[in-house]
Amino acid sequence: MDYAAEIERIAVEARRRSANVAEEIDEIHRQTALRAERFAAETTERLQELADQDQVVQDPPEVPAESSAPPPSRTPEPVRPSAPRPPEAFEPDPNWTPEQLRQAEIRAAVARARAARQARSTVAPSDGDYDPESEYYRRSTWLD
Template sequence: MVDYVAEVERLAEESLRRMSVLREELEEIKQETARRDQEFSANLATEMSQFWQEHAETEEAARAEAEEKERLEAEAREQREAIARSIAARKAHELVTPVDEDDDPEGEYYRRKSWLI
């Protein structure tokens, strides 16, 4: 006859032993992971510091180039807007009169219909 109580106790002890082994392995894995994390963090900080030191000049040059490009684009935009205003004024045949004096003798020069001399 089979002793079921002894068999259940044996299986329970075996399960507890295996659980204990697995817990120990899990704890070792946690410790190894923590060690590697600290090592990785230290290496990353060092490498990032070196990277920024090496690329500081490149970053500054890129920033200066971007600022110059932005300035040139603003100048070009201002020129295009001035040209567009000039063209619109010519198409509308608007007369330009001095603001300070309406009877200015030189004002006639600016109010003439044709600019061809």
């Protein structure tokens, strides 16, 4: 048995397979680059469409020059603290799948629980006098 010839044959086969793998990798890189270019072009076009739509929505309609009425003055109304709004009633859509219905019920339950916690977070003393002990229990944070 000629070991040198066998080693040479194995080396030639390894170089051939290595060249095939390198060619496949080059082809994959080329295909990936083409896909990336296509994706970038499509994304740019889509972003431009969305920007155009936003521009149309943000542009106020032109007022005809014939109207001589002064524009209404906008004075910002002061922000008044208000009680938290109760969560909206849960209304299932008849087209929902059972899984979507279950998820919607869970979201509604979480919203109800959150509203209940917020409603209980504001505590007012029942009597008008100052009580240091009640102040301790009415503090805003328990991390002190």
